[in-house]
């Protein structure tokens with residue numbers, strides 16, 4: 001049976017009793033959603049993902065300039081960038097092996113927070129050293145731009161910036177801390193956003209310092 005086109009799902013009621021802050025229409029910030037034990041368990045899962053799918057350094061399509069953020073993925077698809085462009089593909093760019101599966105704990109977070117009837121297909125793992133950043137951009141490499149994106153922050157706090165779907169529009173800055181969950185749905189799905197800097201020494205979760213951000217994404221249209 002074909003799945004009928006559905007409108008962008010409404011914001012979920014506060015899961016686990018954590019009230020979200022709606023920082024822009026459809027952008028829901030669940031501060032301290034994960035306690036320390038849940039963060040540590042997720043970190044162990046992601047260490048295993050990185051052991052199977054080593055961090056790679058993406059490069060800008062036009063200039064071949066390396067990103068300061070290192071990346072990996074899990075799930076049937078993973079986001080990569082090189083001189084051929086930005087894209088999702090089912091295998092690691094260096095090892096050519098399939099990406100490892102999305103850990104069950106992350107699938108459970110999608111079920112709890114995303115209010116999306118279809119499962120995520122990609123989890124992008126962004127690893128920020130103390131001096132890494134991510135310039136203002138939109139996420140629009142996904143064929144399905146109606147599904148939400150779910151972000152989980154681990155480690156040092158990020159000074160994160162989010163605007164509107166107009167690059168020249170006003171932006172606001174948020175400090176995304178370890179254990180925060182951020183859901184981008186509705187009009188905010190196409191908001192420009194980036195990471196201005198990492199605030200060193202703000203978390204003890206990662207012994208090496210820095211930050212890991214996980215984003216769960218739906219890629220293909222139903």
Ligand code: MD3
Nearest residue numbers: 126139149151184188189191193213215
């Ligand atoms: C707003 N990552 O991987 S997560 C990215 O902290 C990315 O690593 C940042 O931007 C990071 O593409 C931000 C929060 C986030 C993720 C996806 C979004 C915000 C978003 C998609 C649309 C609008």
Ligand code: FE
Nearest residue numbers: 137138139193
């Ligand atoms: Fe993004």
